[in-house]
Amino acid sequence: MNIEKKTVDPSTHVGHVIDPQRPVLSISMERRGAELVTRHAHLRGQLLYAIRGVMRTSTDKGAWLVPPAQAVWIPPGVMHEVEMTQPVSFRSIYIDPAYNDGLPDSCCVLRVTPLLRAMILEASRIGNEYAKGSAEWRLMVVIVDQLQKIEQFPFHLPFSDEPRIRRIIDTLTENPADDQTLAEWATHAGASERTLGRLFLKHLGMSFGSWRRRLRLLEAMNRLADGAPVNEVAFELGYASPSAFIAMFRENLGEPPARFFNESNRNRAADART
The missing domain is CATH 1.10.10.60 (Homeodomain-like)
Structure with a gap:
């Protein structure tokens, strides 16, 4: 199987933007073929949510499978790669380090509730330009609050x-x-x-x-x-x-x-x- 390799450019990627005025930043992606996003880390924590397809996230400590309609949490600074062997549609949200308290300190797959799923999709629709104190900003803060509560799935394979x-x-x-x-x-x-x-x-x-x-x-x-x-x-x-x-x-x-x-x-x- 031919797999395309891609790298993350920290100078342009939203996962490297530090701005406590914007607690959540997001991206939406559609991948049509096999792809490997090579080892990288973000300054922000990342929630990688799979709408369609399965993704595999790996670190030096193990691998986490992200099945459809679930998400993997990757703390800031954790070196990881993401592999997709089939068409995948996903959304990623990135949490500013100022809001890390109460969030998992290691990678884990999370059960995405209907409420959290709706908020992830709405955050992607809103985009990354919103003002502190606005309705959009309050939604982002609620997303962080929800991430502190949701259940973990047993999709970790330690190495x-x-x-x-x-x-x-x-x-x-x-x-x-x-x-x-x-x-x-x-x-x-x-x-x-x-x-x-x-x-x-x-x-x-x-x-x-x-x-x-x-x-x-x-x-x-x-x-x-x-x-x-x-x-x-x-x-x-x-x-x-x-x-x-x-x-x-x-x-x-x-x-x-x-x-x-x-x-x-x-x-x-x-x-x-x-």
Whole structure:
């Protein structure tokens, strides 16, 4: 797959404008093909909201998948890249550092409520020229307030450069359906099963099994958003049956894939009409 690489110019990008008189600045983007926005950071915090398509944001500490109608929060100063492998429509809002109190201090995917979604779209419509104290300014302040309250989604996949687990991470990322047990991995890694288990907890904050399930969830989200059938995704990712896959999906996201993506599609259609 050919992927176009793009860079961010800090001299012209709104994410580098420091102006407490304008708490929120925004941009709207439509991407028609595969694209990688190379490593960069913003002086403002960024909320990257996906209307259509799936985006993957990566830092040195891990990756965050942004499914349709959800958003990823990227704190100011965090080096990251954004990858899109399919057509994507998104809105980004950038929060001035003067309003950072109470906002997450690390990257996370956020559940975008109908209220927040409407305000993101309205902020994009208003644009970046508004006066302090105006109705537009008050809306921007409410956006910041809403960001302090909303629920996080489990779409983070932590990384580590610890050599004994990096090989496992790289192999599973290439083939999420790999079903080797931790004991089997131990024979290749030069460490005992118990040591590998401790390394996953220490460096990734979760067990080997939890990390692999998270990887498969993120890969499933990517494929389902691209239109792949649930049965196909379940078997390709190593699940014994579609029902086992649906149970995993429901356990993590609170509803089965069909309902989750139907809600995303409704939100997306509403956004397109706005």
